[in-house]
Amino acid sequence: MLIRKAHGDDAQRVFVIRNQAINHQCSGHYPAADLQVWTAGSLGDYFIEVLEKTGHVAVIDDQITASGMLDLESGQVDVVFVDPAYMGRGIGRQMMNYLEQLALQAGLPHLILDSTLNAADFYRHCGFVGERIAQYQSPRGLTLACVPMIKHLAR
Template sequence: MFEIGRAKQCDAQTAFEIRLQAIRHQCIGAYTKEQMLAWTAGAAKDGYDVLMDKYFYLGCINGDPVATGMLDLENSEIGAIFVLPGFMRQGIGLKILNHLEGLAQDLGLKEVNLDATLNATDFYRRCGYVGEELAIYHSPSGLRLACVPMVKRLLLWRGSRER
């Protein structure tokens, strides 16, 4: 059974490991080996753990974490959608994305944005995101990666707060 729940600070290393495995599995060819190794170096305590204080979620199957996702309200940004390689292509990333978009709607956001990795742009386009221009993502560690900034307008449901 798949469930999505709010991550806690103690989940940071688990979330970091999901991220590491997803990047190393799925970004082959979109980025160089050197970029991927630099991108996944370190540990959660090197700064990734601060994301747990945002709207960070774990997707779990029978209680075991297999996916992550985050909504950064300050920037109206969705990010950190990663799925363990053994669970990819099962709709789990889409479930996480839909959950985060629903949360954004409930919180009154009119649109959300994200920086899509080069291997994920088609997925996000299929989900209604718009963006074509290549840009450079600057990570807190100083790593520079090509990405595609994308945006999606959200429908405001009756009863949603205006922001």
């Protein structure tokens, strides 16, 4: 597996993985109507712009299998999505390790994220802490329950 910086050409595949992962993993944690709004529509310029600035992709056999986004100024991790066909292979964990190494190289003191309810245990296994349920305002206008989390980085 190779993890590399994402390019604009990767955006459509990353968008598909995002939607598949949301529908596969978030079902049962969020109302079906919210999942429909969350995954509706097509790839937009804003998504491409953010992916090009902060995105990274995991590639296996020339196929993008996962994505992760990290803002190296704020330390904000903006979701790790794994193609459901590749879940359970440690790809998400490897992506988080990769993003953490980038954060350490950038001298960041911590990483922060707003976890979906279904992913909080995954992030806890990656060393994040957080229990409080809060509200996340999505770019698509949804208000979703989330778990704000932080991981202090050892130097």
